[in-house]
Amino acid sequence: MFCSEVGEHLNYFAHRRRYKDALSRAGLREIRFHDLRHAFGSAAITTLDSYSVQTYMGHAHYSTTQRYLHHKARREDAAKIAEAFRVPNGAPSSDTSELTESNSGAPSTSEGAERHG
Secondary structure (H helix, E strand, C coil), rough: CCCHHHHHCHHHHHHHHHHHHHHHHCCCCCCCCCCHHHHHHHHHHCCHHHHHHHHHHHCHHHHHHHHCCCCEEEEEEEEHHHHHHCCCCCCHHHHHHHHHHCCCCCCHHHHHHHHCC
């Protein structure tokens, strides 16, 4: 929250006008002031723990933080996921792709042509 120099509430309309003027001077597109909270939360969650983001955003309950933050993938998570799906020799083999197709339940191109043929 923002307050005046003497601790009083800011005039919403004056604050909104200053915000829009600042966007215009900076050559930025107009967005709602509240969208800055979402932008902060989305950026902060990529480097801070969830509790810190909850605290900075002023949410009393973690469920509120979860609801409004758009979780972005972290680089270390991407590396862990890649490792989880790594094939031992480092590259997928043709056997793997054939096995996947046969287990998917979907007809292959040749099977589909025979059925509709």
